[in-house]
Amino acid sequence: MPIDLRQVAAISGMSGLFRIVKPTRTGVIVESLEEQPKTVVAQARHRMSLLDEISIYTTDEEGTIALAEVFDRLHQKYGDSLPVSEKPDNSELKRFMEEALPEYDEDRVYVSDMKKLVSWYDIVNKFVGFTKAEAEAAPEAAEENAPEAEEGKKKAKKAK
Template sequence: MNLRGIVAVSGRPGLFKLVGQNKVGYILEGLDAQKTKVVANITNTKLASLEDITVYGEEDEIKLADIFAKISEKGSTPDVKSDLRPFFLEVAPGHDQEKVYASDMKKIVTWYNLLKDLPLFTEDTPETPGSPAEVKLAEEKVAADKKTKSTATKSAGSAKATTKISAPAKKASMTSKKGV
């Protein structure tokens, strides 16, 4: 199961595929039928990669991909409006029942229902550092960081040059007006 590049965005329902990044934010494409493109602001939007999400366990954390695999083996999912605790005990044995809330279970089942029909759900996770889009994003970020550092160095250097060239400040004379 290849969950690389699939993200959940705080404050937005559904799942998104990370398409790219520009200076304003992340470019995301909705995984629903509408395939809407969204630019999520870098400064105030939180993205959670499904590949990195884990569920609290009593001993070890359980990866979301492992839970999805067990749900897939099971075949069907219950209605998200019903009690999901018995179902979740089967697909995620050993999860911490106090820390994993019903809303978390509902979200996981909903995500599974969104992903199960997509081709990436049956793909194997690549062993490479990332998809071509992610590699390109990482390269662009490194290039942008270098550009920012060189621009900051140049502007700091020009500020130093300006201070060296500027004329000394004139002494202010103290005058007072009497009798006004």
């Protein structure tokens, strides 16, 4: 299961990514994902996009792939650091995309999108982390063992 990006947002006009803290009457309180986080109110006039709702165009049958799935693939393939320079040029970004996501649609995925992908991956990796999918699997395993634990409790009560 890919990483959970439901509480992470990009806000137009503001650089970086933000974690949604809570809604207000006039907008949403967000916290910047950076070394020294700042709390800001994103008002209704700001265009906010949840990363969970963003997809990348592909040439396969589906037509798109969720950003969380792309991040998961990148993390499995490259780990914590992507093989791009700090300020990559257009050709380097295109080579990276061809390597990382060969089925991406070259006509509809622009270089600016690739820059955001690399930038956002670094921020998400540093401040959100990729352990959430693993942590969500653990409660599911506990739920599967729950009926056995209940039976054990019932038998213990009957033995008394």
